[in-house]
Amino acid sequence: MQSFADFLGQTDAVGRAVAALLLAMSVSAWVVILWKGWVLRRAGRDLQRAVPTFWDAASLADGRARLAALDREKLLLPLLDAASLRPGGGTLETSGRLDSQLTRRLRDALHRALAHLQFGQVLLASIGATAPFVGLFGTVWGIYHALASISAAGSITIEKVAGPVGEALIMTAAGLAVAIPAVLAYNIFGKRVAACEAELEGFAHDLREMALDAQRVA
Numbered sequence: 001m002q003s004f005a006d007f008l009g010q011t012d013a014v015g016r017a018v019a020a021l022l023l024a025m026s027v028s029a030w031v032v033i034l035w036k037g038w039v040l041r042r043a044g045r046d047l048q049r050a051v052p053t054f055w056d057a058a059s060l061a062d063g064r065a066r067l068a069a070l071d072r073e074k075l076l077l078p079l080l081d082a083a084s085l086r087p088g089g090g091t092l093e094t095s096g097r098l099d100s101q102l103t104r105r106l107r108d109a110l111h112r113a114l115a116h117l118q119f120g121q122v123l124l125a126s127i128g129a130t131a132p133f134v135g136l137f138g139t140v141w142g143i144y145h146a147l148a149s150i151s152a153a154g155s156i157t158i159e160k161v162a163g164p165v166g167e168a169l170i171m172t173a174a175g176l177a178v179a180i181p182a183v184l185a186y187n188i189f190g191k192r193v194a195a196c197e198a199e200l201e202g203f204a205h206d207l208r209e210m211a212l213d214a215q216r217v218a
Contacts, residue, residue, distance in 0.1 A: 018138035032120040083207035128183035135175015142168025
């Protein structure tokens, strides 16, 4: 840590800006990691409990009440609302066949639920892809700045070169330290989002079939 502090004291505004950028990327990544970890863990548990509980209900009203109590991320309730039968209202949305209307509404509700679960994934991917190069740029700039300062002093020895260069290499390590957690979290969260997506798609399909069966019986 002392070497990194020495590097910041010796470098110019560009080197400090790179260090500040890496710090901002690290803070942003960890905020998203902690938040998404909490959201996806809660969503996964709610889906495992809410879907079977809904189908065990004696009536649609009872099932809705059970979903309202268990669906804390509001992923399933919008799907249930989208599957409700709606009389024609003279609009393009209600002018098509019932199965087409149900498919459209359930698709839109599913997309909104997935957008909520996938929020922050782009940030993690971007940080994981760019942080090593930002750190490498900081290292290259730090080495250039250190060599320029040593050359201006008029005497170059291995001792004078090794210290500044070694301190500049810390920027590469900092870039990797920022990127690795972001990449790992992106992969783990992608797997969890895919599992939730499969559950939501299955629930949406079953709701569509239930609504069409109710219409045929009516």
